[in-house]
Amino acid sequence: MSSKTIIGIKNIAAGVLNKIMKKKTPSLKMPIRSLHNVRYDPKDGYFELAGKMKERTLTASTVKTFAQSLKVMSLSKELIETSDIATKREAYYVSKNWGDARFNEQPESDTIMDDVEAMMMVNREQIGFIPEEKGGDIAGRLVVIDKDQDSGKEIRIDCTKFGSGAYSIPSAVEELKFETKAKFILAIETAGMFQRLVKHNYWKKADCILVSMGGVPTRACRRFIRRLSDENKLPVYVFTDGDFYGYMNIYRTLKVGSGNAAHINQYFCVPDAKFIGITPEDITEYKLPTHPMKDVDIKRGKDAIKNDPFVHHHKEWQKAIKQQIALKKRAEQQALAKWGLNFVISDYLPQKLKNPKKWLP
């Protein structure tokens, strides 16, 4: 992947140089990054670019942005060649030594970086840029294979051997390899619930890999789950609170991606993920303690039914959201503790996993 990206960068640079040598105007082509240039095919399962391109031609008014795009490409090439990494913020600060091509504000450098990402049709982790935040913990039947930066030697990380702790996913997961005989991946919304399942070695009983998302999963966490499930053909089950934040912001983002970053959804989405979190039916069936929904929550649900292409494609979700709006109540995954702290392990999860009819798509 790395050397392919370097070839890509060199080709684009050669194209620019070639035009200049012929005294013609050089230009850079990249896909338009906007919801208007997005297509949703439920078969593929994520928002895709529809193919419209924009061209950045070198003119008096674009000279700075043009130079910055080339400088960012060059920084990216250097990062890949030296196996180094840079956060978006670090890249911004590096530019302070680029003379007139330096960025004045970080949003400027972020935009150019997104452009380069789209130009190369890769996610920016593949061109050496890593997210600011980490996030995502792992425990269970998985060996992660990384390598020592100095010696290049393989390092085998056995995620069954962390006791009450966990393996913390690095910011860039492109180079990791996996070995697992687990039956599935369980992605969990809260760190508290993850800690309970880890404490009781739930992964041993259920033969699975536990992932703590800690709210909306980070890019690193999404990409990790995606690669792990793809390469090992593992089903992914998502266990969140029973509210619209859990359904849409967490589950839907993990499954199909988000609208404003369509050029990278293909690397981050987990199209086969299934929802096994708290549903409106569960609230009634398990007589769960609830919280009232605020007007703004209810509006979020109505918006999803009206505007979210993912919800449009899934009648089950429309039904569930309508049920929940009628209930006017939400329930957290911890609410299961009403029936005993470990009811979630002894009853809820086994019952859910045995019964696909209770899942949401």
Place this chain on the structure above:
Amino acid sequence: MSSKTIIGIKNIAAGVLNKIMKKKTPSLKMPIRSLHNVRYDPKDGYFELAGKMKERTLTASTVKTFAQSLKVMSLSKELIETSDIATKREAYYVSKNWGDARFNEQPESDTIMDDVEAMMMVNREQIGFIPEEKGGDIAGRLVVIDKDQDSGKEIRIDCTKFGSGAYSIPSAVEELKFETKAKFILAIETAGMFQRLVKHNYWKKADCILVSMGGVPTRACRRFIRRLSDENKLPVYVFTDGDFYGYMNIYRTLKVGSGNAAHINQYFCVPDAKFIGITPEDITEYKLPTHPMKDVDIKRGKDAIKNDPFVHHHKEWQKAIKQQIALKKRAEQQALAKWGLNFVISDYLPQKLKNPKKWLP
């Protein structure tokens, strides 16, 4: 510790029973938790309780709170006896099966839990209650010794063996043991900077343990650093951005604790920690790219000089804060990238660590 706590709970319960058998009014004694009941002795290095107590006597109006306090103590006893854990939120939901003693809102149960914590003079992790959030990653010269929940066997977790990943600190760290020959602990504000130091095996060069705090450190992270540094007599160096958030909210909280939880500061503070983050002097000396400070930032600095007992005791901090207010500028730890992505490793950290005159207390 656990059995000591159980004896404590049994003693208090026996006292209550005893009074009832004698047909006298039972009561529970606990320290008053408020800033008015706090003492700051720079020798101890953290805010301490001044000794004022309150008494909760069983009357018609306190009957519910009284019962709830006993039920929380009983739940805590059960957690310790079964080596289980519960988040504050789970404990709240468990109460839903306590009949009339159930809590209606989580703040009610949180208050009672804080009371019980203060009554026993322990931190709530010691009585089985764990924080909602995890947080805190570790890499470097450290072996954490945990045990398998099922077999009770020791598990040795070698934090030099995680490649680009890290060991994620569990919510409860009371039972962990440590083995290390590191020279110091480096606690880092941002996950991005941590990732850089991990990627380049900085812990190998500097013979240290790296901790990613990810902003203001969580309770688990603070307690982990505290226990690790105490038991192995390791100095703790703190590396944050050069702004009042880094100085006060992150560094000062880690070092001396916070004002509103004085009864637990003794377990969470790291009195010997030293500040090696970005100072106003560094901003000038390294010609770092900066951001302007807003009025609200400047006000925060002025407030610290005026009201913060920690700043009162340290002239160096007063001087630094005044310098920074005069500069009207703040700088992030990533700003060092202006001089090259790895300037922080090749120059900044070695220079700082060699020169204690550049530290802040």
